[in-house]
Amino acid sequence: MPTFFLTALRKDGKMSQGERNLQSKYGTSRRAEAFYNNQMLDYLNTDMAQFISEQEMVFVATSDSNGNCDNTFRAGDAGFVRVLDERTLMYPEYRGNGVMASLGNISENPHIGLMFIDFFDHHIGLHVNGTAEILENDALSTLGIDDTTISKLHQEENGRAERWVIIRVDEAYIHCSKHIPHLVKKSEVIDWGTDDEKKKGGDFFNVRQRK
Structure with missing residues:
Protein backbone atom coordinates (compact mmCIF):
# COMPACT_ATOMS: atom_id res chain seq x y z
CA MET A 1 0.00 0.00 0.00
CA PRO A 2 1.31 3.51 -0.77
CA THR A 3 2.25 5.66 2.20
CA PHE A 4 -0.66 8.04 1.71
CA PHE A 5 -1.54 10.53 4.40
CA LEU A 6 0.96 9.33 7.02
CA THR A 7 2.34 12.70 8.08
CA ALA A 8 0.10 13.54 11.02
CA LEU A 9 -0.43 16.45 13.37
CA ARG A 10 -2.41 16.42 16.58
CA LYS A 11 -5.66 18.28 16.01
CA ASP A 12 -7.55 19.22 19.18
CA GLY A 13 -11.08 20.54 19.37
CA LYS A 14 -12.56 18.84 16.27
CA MET A 15 -13.83 15.64 17.91
CA SER A 16 -17.45 15.66 19.01
CA GLN A 17 -18.44 15.04 22.59
CA GLY A 18 -20.49 12.13 21.30
CA GLU A 19 -17.32 10.54 19.95
CA ARG A 20 -15.59 10.93 23.27
CA ASN A 21 -18.55 9.61 25.24
CA LEU A 22 -18.87 6.46 23.14
CA GLN A 23 -15.13 5.85 23.09
CA SER A 24 -15.26 5.80 26.86
CA LYS A 25 -18.40 3.63 26.94
CA TYR A 26 -17.08 1.03 24.51
CA GLY A 27 -13.44 1.09 25.58
CA THR A 28 -11.97 2.43 22.32
CA SER A 29 -10.37 5.61 23.68
CA ARG A 30 -6.81 4.33 23.29
CA ARG A 31 -7.33 3.29 19.67
CA ALA A 32 -9.11 6.55 18.89
CA GLU A 33 -6.31 8.60 20.43
CA ALA A 34 -3.77 6.78 18.27
CA PHE A 35 -5.87 7.55 15.21
CA TYR A 36 -6.20 11.24 16.09
CA ASN A 37 -2.46 11.50 16.68
CA ASN A 38 -1.24 9.51 13.67
CA GLN A 39 -3.86 9.66 10.92
CA MET A 40 -5.68 12.99 11.17
CA LEU A 41 -4.70 16.47 10.01
CA ASP A 42 -6.40 19.85 10.00
CA TYR A 43 -5.08 20.55 6.51
CA LEU A 44 -4.32 18.66 3.29
CA ASN A 45 -0.76 17.41 3.05
CA THR A 46 1.02 16.83 -0.27
CA ASP A 47 -0.05 13.19 -0.53
CA MET A 48 -3.70 14.08 0.11
CA ALA A 49 -3.62 16.84 -2.50
CA GLN A 50 -2.10 14.47 -5.06
CA PHE A 51 -4.70 11.81 -4.25
CA ILE A 52 -7.57 14.28 -4.76
CA SER A 53 -6.10 15.43 -8.07
CA GLU A 54 -6.41 11.86 -9.39
CA GLN A 55 -10.03 11.27 -8.40
CA GLU A 56 -13.04 11.28 -10.74
CA MET A 57 -15.71 11.05 -8.03
CA VAL A 58 -16.57 12.19 -4.53
CA PHE A 59 -19.45 11.56 -2.13
CA VAL A 60 -20.78 14.76 -0.52
CA ALA A 61 -22.66 14.95 2.78
CA THR A 62 -24.59 18.06 3.87
CA SER A 63 -27.49 18.90 6.15
CA ASP A 64 -29.95 21.74 6.48
CA SER A 65 -30.32 24.10 9.45
CA ASN A 66 -32.43 21.50 11.27
CA GLY A 67 -29.86 18.73 10.83
CA ASN A 68 -31.79 16.85 8.13
CA CYS A 69 -29.09 15.07 6.15
CA ASP A 70 -28.46 14.49 2.48
CA ASN A 71 -25.72 12.55 0.75
CA THR A 72 -24.95 12.91 -2.94
CA PHE A 73 -22.47 11.82 -5.56
CA ARG A 74 -20.39 14.12 -7.72
CA ALA A 75 -18.23 13.06 -10.66
CA GLY A 76 -16.13 14.68 -13.34
CA ASP A 77 -12.84 14.41 -15.13
CA ALA A 78 -9.87 13.37 -13.00
CA GLY A 79 -8.97 16.33 -10.81
CA PHE A 80 -12.36 18.03 -11.11
CA VAL A 81 -12.04 18.73 -7.37
CA ARG A 82 -9.23 21.28 -7.22
CA VAL A 83 -6.94 21.85 -4.24
CA LEU A 84 -6.20 25.57 -4.09
CA ASP A 85 -3.97 25.32 -1.05
CA GLU A 86 -3.57 23.10 2.00
CA ARG A 87 -6.75 24.43 3.59
CA THR A 88 -8.95 25.15 0.58
CA LEU A 89 -10.47 23.08 -2.20
CA MET A 90 -13.27 23.58 -4.70
CA TYR A 91 -15.47 21.57 -7.01
CA PRO A 92 -17.78 22.58 -9.88
CA GLU A 93 -21.55 22.25 -9.83
CA TYR A 94 -22.87 20.93 -13.14
CA ARG A 95 -26.38 21.00 -14.56
CA GLY A 96 -28.56 18.57 -12.58
CA ASN A 97 -32.20 17.92 -11.78
CA GLY A 98 -32.77 21.46 -10.54
CA VAL A 99 -33.61 20.41 -6.98
CA MET A 100 -30.46 22.03 -5.51
CA ALA A 101 -30.59 19.79 -2.41
CA SER A 102 -26.90 20.02 -1.52
CA LEU A 103 -26.55 23.69 -2.40
CA GLY A 104 -29.75 24.44 -0.51
CA ASN A 105 -28.31 22.77 2.56
CA ILE A 106 -25.03 24.66 2.23
CA SER A 107 -26.95 27.93 2.01
CA GLU A 108 -28.45 27.15 5.45
CA ASN A 109 -25.65 25.16 7.07
CA PRO A 110 -22.06 25.39 5.79
CA HIS A 111 -20.81 22.14 7.34
CA ILE A 112 -19.84 19.58 4.70
CA GLY A 113 -18.23 16.15 4.51
CA LEU A 114 -16.41 14.86 1.43
CA MET A 115 -15.55 11.21 0.94
CA PHE A 116 -13.07 10.31 -1.81
CA ILE A 117 -12.70 6.59 -2.54
CA ASP A 118 -10.26 5.09 -5.02
CA PHE A 119 -11.87 1.79 -6.01
CA PHE A 120 -9.47 1.13 -8.89
CA ASP A 146 -5.63 35.33 -11.41
CA ASP A 147 -7.42 35.80 -14.72
CA THR A 148 -5.18 33.30 -16.53
CA THR A 149 -6.01 30.56 -14.04
CA ILE A 150 -9.72 31.40 -14.17
CA SER A 151 -9.66 31.15 -17.98
CA LYS A 152 -7.90 27.79 -17.68
CA LEU A 153 -10.58 26.57 -15.25
CA HIS A 154 -13.36 27.50 -17.68
CA GLN A 155 -11.47 25.88 -20.54
CA GLU A 156 -10.93 22.65 -18.58
CA GLU A 157 -14.61 22.55 -17.64
CA ASN A 158 -15.70 23.31 -21.21
CA GLY A 159 -18.41 25.64 -19.94
CA ARG A 160 -20.07 22.92 -17.81
CA ALA A 161 -19.46 24.54 -14.41
CA GLU A 162 -22.54 26.58 -13.51
CA ARG A 163 -21.03 27.60 -10.18
CA TRP A 164 -18.56 26.31 -7.58
CA VAL A 165 -18.50 25.01 -4.04
CA ILE A 166 -15.54 26.22 -1.98
CA ILE A 167 -14.52 24.17 1.08
CA ARG A 168 -12.35 25.36 3.95
CA VAL A 169 -10.74 22.29 5.48
CA ASP A 170 -11.24 21.48 9.17
CA GLU A 171 -10.00 17.90 9.16
CA ALA A 172 -8.69 15.28 6.76
CA TYR A 173 -8.10 11.62 7.48
CA ILE A 174 -7.76 8.21 5.90
CA HIS A 175 -10.49 5.66 5.28
CA CYS A 176 -8.82 2.27 5.48
CA SER A 177 -8.79 -0.07 2.51
CA LYS A 178 -10.00 -3.17 4.37
CA HIS A 179 -13.58 -3.14 3.06
CA ILE A 180 -13.18 -1.08 -0.12
CA PRO A 181 -14.06 -3.31 -3.12
CA HIS A 182 -11.60 -3.60 -5.98
CA LEU A 183 -13.37 -2.51 -9.15
CA VAL A 184 -12.39 -2.42 -12.81
CA LYS A 185 -13.03 0.77 -14.76
CA LYS A 186 -14.85 0.53 -18.11
CA GLY A 201 -31.65 6.47 -15.72
CA GLY A 202 -35.27 7.26 -16.46
CA ASP A 203 -37.82 6.07 -13.90
CA PHE A 204 -35.59 3.20 -12.76
CA PHE A 205 -37.33 2.86 -9.39
CA ASN A 206 -40.86 3.11 -10.86
CA VAL A 207 -41.85 6.15 -8.83
CA ARG A 208 -44.30 7.42 -11.45
CA GLN A 209 -46.40 4.26 -11.12
CA ARG A 210 -47.23 5.23 -7.55
CA LYS A 211 -48.64 8.62 -8.53
Whole structure:
Protein backbone atom coordinates (compact mmCIF):
# COMPACT_ATOMS: atom_id res chain seq x y z
CA MET A 1 0.00 0.00 0.00
CA PRO A 2 1.31 3.51 -0.77
CA THR A 3 2.25 5.66 2.20
CA PHE A 4 -0.66 8.04 1.71
CA PHE A 5 -1.54 10.53 4.40
CA LEU A 6 0.96 9.33 7.02
CA THR A 7 2.34 12.70 8.08
CA ALA A 8 0.10 13.54 11.02
CA LEU A 9 -0.43 16.45 13.37
CA ARG A 10 -2.41 16.42 16.58
CA LYS A 11 -5.66 18.28 16.01
CA ASP A 12 -7.55 19.22 19.18
CA GLY A 13 -11.08 20.54 19.37
CA LYS A 14 -12.56 18.84 16.27
CA MET A 15 -13.83 15.64 17.91
CA SER A 16 -17.45 15.66 19.01
CA GLN A 17 -18.44 15.04 22.59
CA GLY A 18 -20.49 12.13 21.30
CA GLU A 19 -17.32 10.54 19.95
CA ARG A 20 -15.59 10.93 23.27
CA ASN A 21 -18.55 9.61 25.24
CA LEU A 22 -18.87 6.46 23.14
CA GLN A 23 -15.13 5.85 23.09
CA SER A 24 -15.26 5.80 26.86
CA LYS A 25 -18.40 3.63 26.94
CA TYR A 26 -17.08 1.03 24.51
CA GLY A 27 -13.44 1.09 25.58
CA THR A 28 -11.97 2.43 22.32
CA SER A 29 -10.37 5.61 23.68
CA ARG A 30 -6.81 4.33 23.29
CA ARG A 31 -7.33 3.29 19.67
CA ALA A 32 -9.11 6.55 18.89
CA GLU A 33 -6.31 8.60 20.43
CA ALA A 34 -3.77 6.78 18.27
CA PHE A 35 -5.87 7.55 15.21
CA TYR A 36 -6.20 11.24 16.09
CA ASN A 37 -2.46 11.50 16.68
CA ASN A 38 -1.24 9.51 13.67
CA GLN A 39 -3.86 9.66 10.92
CA MET A 40 -5.68 12.99 11.17
CA LEU A 41 -4.70 16.47 10.01
CA ASP A 42 -6.40 19.85 10.00
CA TYR A 43 -5.08 20.55 6.51
CA LEU A 44 -4.32 18.66 3.29
CA ASN A 45 -0.76 17.41 3.05
CA THR A 46 1.02 16.83 -0.27
CA ASP A 47 -0.05 13.19 -0.53
CA MET A 48 -3.70 14.08 0.11
CA ALA A 49 -3.62 16.84 -2.50
CA GLN A 50 -2.10 14.47 -5.06
CA PHE A 51 -4.70 11.81 -4.25
CA ILE A 52 -7.57 14.28 -4.76
CA SER A 53 -6.10 15.43 -8.07
CA GLU A 54 -6.41 11.86 -9.39
CA GLN A 55 -10.03 11.27 -8.40
CA GLU A 56 -13.04 11.28 -10.74
CA MET A 57 -15.71 11.05 -8.03
CA VAL A 58 -16.57 12.19 -4.53
CA PHE A 59 -19.45 11.56 -2.13
CA VAL A 60 -20.78 14.76 -0.52
CA ALA A 61 -22.66 14.95 2.78
CA THR A 62 -24.59 18.06 3.87
CA SER A 63 -27.49 18.90 6.15
CA ASP A 64 -29.95 21.74 6.48
CA SER A 65 -30.32 24.10 9.45
CA ASN A 66 -32.43 21.50 11.27
CA GLY A 67 -29.86 18.73 10.83
CA ASN A 68 -31.79 16.85 8.13
CA CYS A 69 -29.09 15.07 6.15
CA ASP A 70 -28.46 14.49 2.48
CA ASN A 71 -25.72 12.55 0.75
CA THR A 72 -24.95 12.91 -2.94
CA PHE A 73 -22.47 11.82 -5.56
CA ARG A 74 -20.39 14.12 -7.72
CA ALA A 75 -18.23 13.06 -10.66
CA GLY A 76 -16.13 14.68 -13.34
CA ASP A 77 -12.84 14.41 -15.13
CA ALA A 78 -9.87 13.37 -13.00
CA GLY A 79 -8.97 16.33 -10.81
CA PHE A 80 -12.36 18.03 -11.11
CA VAL A 81 -12.04 18.73 -7.37
CA ARG A 82 -9.23 21.28 -7.22
CA VAL A 83 -6.94 21.85 -4.24
CA LEU A 84 -6.20 25.57 -4.09
CA ASP A 85 -3.97 25.32 -1.05
CA GLU A 86 -3.57 23.10 2.00
CA ARG A 87 -6.75 24.43 3.59
CA THR A 88 -8.95 25.15 0.58
CA LEU A 89 -10.47 23.08 -2.20
CA MET A 90 -13.27 23.58 -4.70
CA TYR A 91 -15.47 21.57 -7.01
CA PRO A 92 -17.78 22.58 -9.88
CA GLU A 93 -21.55 22.25 -9.83
CA TYR A 94 -22.87 20.93 -13.14
CA ARG A 95 -26.38 21.00 -14.56
CA GLY A 96 -28.56 18.57 -12.58
CA ASN A 97 -32.20 17.92 -11.78
CA GLY A 98 -32.77 21.46 -10.54
CA VAL A 99 -33.61 20.41 -6.98
CA MET A 100 -30.46 22.03 -5.51
CA ALA A 101 -30.59 19.79 -2.41
CA SER A 102 -26.90 20.02 -1.52
CA LEU A 103 -26.55 23.69 -2.40
CA GLY A 104 -29.75 24.44 -0.51
CA ASN A 105 -28.31 22.77 2.56
CA ILE A 106 -25.03 24.66 2.23
CA SER A 107 -26.95 27.93 2.01
CA GLU A 108 -28.45 27.15 5.45
CA ASN A 109 -25.65 25.16 7.07
CA PRO A 110 -22.06 25.39 5.79
CA HIS A 111 -20.81 22.14 7.34
CA ILE A 112 -19.84 19.58 4.70
CA GLY A 113 -18.23 16.15 4.51
CA LEU A 114 -16.41 14.86 1.43
CA MET A 115 -15.55 11.21 0.94
CA PHE A 116 -13.07 10.31 -1.81
CA ILE A 117 -12.70 6.59 -2.54
CA ASP A 118 -10.26 5.09 -5.02
CA PHE A 119 -11.87 1.79 -6.01
CA PHE A 120 -9.47 1.13 -8.89
CA ASP A 121 -5.80 1.68 -8.09
CA HIS A 122 -4.89 2.29 -4.45
CA HIS A 123 -8.16 1.05 -2.87
CA ILE A 124 -8.05 3.70 -0.17
CA GLY A 125 -10.30 6.52 0.96
CA LEU A 126 -9.90 10.07 2.20
CA HIS A 127 -12.34 12.02 4.38
CA VAL A 128 -12.30 15.81 4.18
CA ASN A 129 -14.62 17.75 6.50
CA GLY A 130 -15.01 21.49 6.62
CA THR A 131 -17.24 24.44 5.83
CA ALA A 132 -18.56 25.29 2.39
CA GLU A 133 -19.82 28.27 0.47
CA ILE A 134 -21.35 28.71 -2.97
CA LEU A 135 -19.39 30.85 -5.41
CA GLU A 136 -20.62 32.01 -8.81
CA ASN A 137 -18.32 31.93 -11.82
CA ASP A 138 -18.03 35.70 -11.93
CA ALA A 139 -16.78 35.77 -8.33
CA LEU A 140 -13.83 33.37 -8.72
CA SER A 141 -11.38 36.27 -8.54
CA THR A 142 -12.36 36.78 -4.88
CA LEU A 143 -10.38 33.60 -4.15
CA GLY A 144 -7.21 35.33 -5.24
CA ILE A 145 -7.13 33.39 -8.51
CA ASP A 146 -5.63 35.33 -11.41
CA ASP A 147 -7.42 35.80 -14.72
CA THR A 148 -5.18 33.30 -16.53
CA THR A 149 -6.01 30.56 -14.04
CA ILE A 150 -9.72 31.40 -14.17
CA SER A 151 -9.66 31.15 -17.98
CA LYS A 152 -7.90 27.79 -17.68
CA LEU A 153 -10.58 26.57 -15.25
CA HIS A 154 -13.36 27.50 -17.68
CA GLN A 155 -11.47 25.88 -20.54
CA GLU A 156 -10.93 22.65 -18.58
CA GLU A 157 -14.61 22.55 -17.64
CA ASN A 158 -15.70 23.31 -21.21
CA GLY A 159 -18.41 25.64 -19.94
CA ARG A 160 -20.07 22.92 -17.81
CA ALA A 161 -19.46 24.54 -14.41
CA GLU A 162 -22.54 26.58 -13.51
CA ARG A 163 -21.03 27.60 -10.18
CA TRP A 164 -18.56 26.31 -7.58
CA VAL A 165 -18.50 25.01 -4.04
CA ILE A 166 -15.54 26.22 -1.98
CA ILE A 167 -14.52 24.17 1.08
CA ARG A 168 -12.35 25.36 3.95
CA VAL A 169 -10.74 22.29 5.48
CA ASP A 170 -11.24 21.48 9.17
CA GLU A 171 -10.00 17.90 9.16
CA ALA A 172 -8.69 15.28 6.76
CA TYR A 173 -8.10 11.62 7.48
CA ILE A 174 -7.76 8.21 5.90
CA HIS A 175 -10.49 5.66 5.28
CA CYS A 176 -8.82 2.27 5.48
CA SER A 177 -8.79 -0.07 2.51
CA LYS A 178 -10.00 -3.17 4.37
CA HIS A 179 -13.58 -3.14 3.06
CA ILE A 180 -13.18 -1.08 -0.12
CA PRO A 181 -14.06 -3.31 -3.12
CA HIS A 182 -11.60 -3.60 -5.98
CA LEU A 183 -13.37 -2.51 -9.15
CA VAL A 184 -12.39 -2.42 -12.81
CA LYS A 185 -13.03 0.77 -14.76
CA LYS A 186 -14.85 0.53 -18.11
CA SER A 187 -14.24 2.98 -20.93
CA GLU A 188 -17.33 4.97 -21.89
CA VAL A 189 -18.27 8.37 -23.25
CA ILE A 190 -20.10 10.47 -20.66
CA ASP A 191 -22.68 12.96 -21.89
CA TRP A 192 -22.25 15.61 -19.21
CA GLY A 193 -25.37 17.65 -18.48
CA THR A 194 -27.65 15.59 -20.71
CA ASP A 195 -31.44 15.73 -20.37
CA ASP A 196 -31.85 12.38 -22.15
CA GLU A 197 -34.08 10.36 -19.79
CA LYS A 198 -32.54 7.05 -20.82
CA LYS A 199 -28.99 8.25 -20.18
CA LYS A 200 -30.07 9.73 -16.85
CA GLY A 201 -31.65 6.47 -15.72
CA GLY A 202 -35.27 7.26 -16.46
CA ASP A 203 -37.82 6.07 -13.90
CA PHE A 204 -35.59 3.20 -12.76
CA PHE A 205 -37.33 2.86 -9.39
CA ASN A 206 -40.86 3.11 -10.86
CA VAL A 207 -41.85 6.15 -8.83
CA ARG A 208 -44.30 7.42 -11.45
CA GLN A 209 -46.40 4.26 -11.12
CA ARG A 210 -47.23 5.23 -7.55
CA LYS A 211 -48.64 8.62 -8.53
